[in-house]
Amino acid sequence: MSDQAETGGPDLASGIAQSDLQEGGMIAGHVGDQSVLLARHEGKLYALDAKCTHYGAPLADGAIIDCTLRCPWHHARFDLSTGAAVGAPALQALSCWKVEISGDKMFVRERVQPPEAPRRTENVPTSVVIVGGGAAGEAAAEMLRHEGYGGPVTILSDDSAPPCDRPNLSKDYLAGTAQADWIPLRDADFYREHEIELRLKTQVTAIEPAASQLRLADGSTLGYGALLLATGAEPVRLKLPGADLPHIHYLRTQADCEAIIAGIEAGAKRAVVVGASFIGLEVAAALRQRDIETHVVAPDARPLERVMGPELGDFIRALHESKGVVFHLQQSVTGFEADAVVLQSGERLACDIVVVGVGVRARTALAEAAGLDVDHGVMVNEYLQTSVANIYAAGDIARWPDPYSGERMRVEHWAVAQRQGQAAARNMLGAKQAFTQAPFFWSQHYDAAINYVGHAAHWDRIETDGDASKYDFSARYIDAGRTAALATIYRDIESLKEEAAMEAQAGR
Template sequence: MADQQALPAGPDLSKGVAPSEFAGDMLLGHVGDDEVLLVRSGSELFAIGAHCTHYHGPLAEGLVTGEGIRCPWHHACFDLRTGEAVRAPALSPVAVWKVEQQDGRIFVREKREQPKPQVKGVTDAPSRIVIIGGGAAGFAAAEMLRRQDYHGSIVMLSHDAAAPVDRPNLSKDYLAGSAPEDWVPLRPNDFYAEAKIDLRLNTEVTSIDPNARHVVTSGGETIPYDRLLLATGAEPVRLPIPGADQPNVHVLRSLADSRAIIASAGGARRAVVIGASFIGLEVAASLRARNIEVHVVGLEQRPMERVLGSEMGDFVRALHEEHGVIFHLGDTVTGIDGKRATLKSGGAIDADIVIVGVGVRPRLELAEQAGLAVDRGVTVNAYLETSVPGIYAAGDIARWPDPHSLETIRVEHWVVAERQGQTAARNMLGQREPFHAVPFFWSQHYDVPINYIGYAEKWDEITVDGDIPRKDCLLQYKRNGRVLAVASIYRDVASLEAELAMEKARAP
C-alpha cells in the first residue's frame, strides 16, 4: 500500500478555533496544505507561516518577543505584523495571514499580501555605495540596502569566484553530502541584476583613497563611492610546513575549497584533519558521513576547551570517538610527504587527504594601507564606522565596543557578520543605529547542535544546568558572578531567553 502523505499539523484554522483551544502564546495549525502559526502577543492575534525561512526551523518551538518571533534553531527573528526577517540568519520573510474573529471563534482563511518592510527615515542618502567583500557581511548589507528602499548605486567587489554562499553549509551538510547544490547560494544568480546590485566576482581591490573617495582594483579600475563598507573577512591560516602546498592538502573557506575536498574524498579511505576546533571537527563529522576514516591532530589537550570549557570539550571528544574519529591531541603535523603526515611526537599517519583547520586571520591589508585605525581588527564605533568618516567595517575584520562584556571584541561568527552588515547598511543611510546584537553561533556535530550566545574570552566559573553527556544542558560562563556567555544542547527556548536577557541588559 502506498504511503499516505503526512497530514498538516494541528487544527484547520480556516474552520475556526475556540479561544479555549488557544491557551498559550502559540497554536500550530493549518490552512489547506500550509502550516500556519497563530500567535498571541499582548492583546493582538497574528498568523504567520510556521517555518523559518533560513533552515525551515519550527517557529512554534521558538519565542515570542513583543511584535517579533524568534526561531529556536539559529535565532532568526521575524516581524509578526509584516513577516519580515528582521534579524539574520533568515533573510526572506514568512507569509502573513489574515486573522478574523466571528461568533466567539478565531479564523485564519487567507494570506495577506506581503507588506513592504518597515523603512526608517533616511537623513543622508548617498548616491554611491561600494562594498568590498562578497561574504556574509557584504551580502547582508547589500540586501538590506535594497530592503530599506535605497535607490542609489551599489557595487559589490568580491575576490571570490562564486556569488555569496551560505558558508556554514560548506563544512556541514554540503560537505557531508546531505545538502543539495541549490542550498548553497544565498540568492539565485538573477537576484543581483533584479536588485540592481553590481556584483563583480574575481575582483581584487588593491587600494582605498579616503580623500578622493574611491577604490582601485587590480585591473586598474577606479570606482568612486560616497559610503564604503569594508567587509573583507578572513582567510585560512596555512601551515608553514614541508608539503603543505601539495594538491591533496586543503583548507576550507570558499565554495571552491569545499568542492575540492568533496572531489578528493571521492576515492579516499583515510583523512587527516589538522585542528581540533569548530571547523576541523565539523569537517571530521562530514567526512565520517562519507565513511572515510578520520584522524584529528590538534595541539590542545581537549577539543574546543578554549571556547567551551573542559566538560564540553570531553563531551565533544567522546561524541566524535563514538562515530569513529581517532584523536592525536597535544600533537601537530610537522611535514607532509605524499600521503604521509609526520607528527611532532614521532609517529606518522598515512592519509589520502589532509584538511588544515587551524584558524583564520582577518584580511586587514586594505584598512592598514588606507590609514584606518587597526587593533587586531579594524576599529569601529558603536555604529560600525571606522576612524575615517564614511567608511564602515563589518564581519570578521571589525573590532567593536561590546556593551555586555564591556570590551572591544572581534568575533568570527557567520550570524554576527550578517547582522553587522545589516546594521552597517542602515547606518550608511544615516539611521544611527548602535550595534547591540548579542554574538551567536551554532556548531553541528552529527545529530548534535551546540548553540552559543555572548562572548567569554575568559571566565572564572562555569555553571551547568542539566546533563552534558545526555545532550540536555545549558552552561553559563561567568566572570565575577556575571554571565558573559551561554552554551546549550537541545535547550532552544532557554537559549533564546538568555539571549533576550543579555539584550535587555545591554540596551541603552
C-alpha cells in the same frame, strides 16, 4: 496523505476557539497545505508562515521577544507585524496572513500582501559599494533594498562563486547530504531583480578615502557615497615541509569545499584533520559520514576546551570517538608527505587527504593601508563606522564596543557578520542604531547541535546543568559575577531567553 497530516496542527481556515490561544502563546496549524503560525502578543493576533526561511525550523518552538518571532534553531528574527526578516541568519521574509474573528472563533484563510518599503531618496549615500561577498556583504546589500534605498549597490568579491551558505560547507554539503543548489544564498535573478551589481573575481587594491574611491586590480577606479568593508578572514596556512602538496586542503570558500569533495570522489579513504577547532571537528564529522577513516591532530589536551571548557570538551571528544574519529591530542604536525602526515612524536599517519583548520586571520590590509584605525581588527564605533565617517566595517574584521561586556570585541561568527552587515546598512541610511546584539553561533556534530550566545574570552567558573550525553545540557560561563556566555544542547528556549537578557542589559 491529508493536508493536516502533512502540516500538522488544527485547520485554521475552519477556525479555532479564541480561548485556545492565550496571551504570549503560539499555535502551529495549517491553511490548506501551508503551515501557518497563529500568535497572540500584547493583546494582538498575528498569523505568519510557521517555518523559518533559513533552514525550516518550526517557529512555534521558538519565542516571541520584543515584537519579534525568533527561530529556535539559529536565532533568526522576524517582525511579527510584517514578517520581515529583521535579524540573520534568515534573509527571506515570512508571509503574513489575515486573522478574522467571528463570535468566539478565530479564522485564518488568506495571505496579506506586505507593504513595500518607502523609497528613500533624502539624506542617503549617492551609492553604496561593499567590498566582500561573504555573510556581512550579502546581508548588507539585501537590507539596503529592504529599507527602500534606491541608489546603486555594488558588491565587489574576489571569490569566483556568488555569496554562499558558508556554514554548510563544513557540515551537510561536505557530508554529501545537502544539494548543490542549497549553497548559493541567492540566485542570479535575485541580484538582477533587486538591482544589486555583483562583481565576482574582482580584487580591490586600494581605498582612497579622501576621494571616496577604490582602485581595482584591473586599473580602474570606482567611487562610492558610502563604503562597507566586509573582507572577512582567511585561513592561517601552515609553513611546513610538504605543505604545498595537492592533497593538503583548507576550507573557507565553496571552491575549497569542492576540492575536498573531488578528492573524496577520486577515491580517498583516509583523512587527517589538523586542528580541533569548530571547523576542524565539523569537517571530521562530515568525513565520517562519508565513511572516511579520520584522524584529528591538535596540541590541546581536550578539543574546544579553551572555548567550551572541560565538560563539553570531553563530551565532544567522546561523541566523535563513538563515530570512529581517532584523536592525536597534545601533538603537532612537523611535515606532510604524499601519503602521510608526520607528527612531532615521529609517528606517521597514513592518509590520502588532509584538511587544515588551525584558525583564521582577519583581512585588514586594505583598511590599514588606507589609514583607517586598525588594532587587532578594524576599529568601529557602536554604529559600525570606522575612523572615516562614510566607511563602515562589519563581520570578521570589525572590532566593535560591546555594551554587554564593556569590552571591544571581534568574533568570527556567521550570524554576527550577517547582523552587522544589516546594522551597517541601516546606519548608512541614517538609522543611528547602535549594534547591541549578542554574539551567537551554532555548531553541528553529527546529531548534536550546540548553540552558543555571548562571548567568554575568560571565565571564573562554569555552571553546568543536565547531561550532555543525553543531548539535554547547558553550560553557563560566569565572569566577575555575570553570565558572559551560555552554551546549550537542545535547550533552545533557554538559549533564546539568555540572548534576549544579554541584549536587554546591553541596551540599558
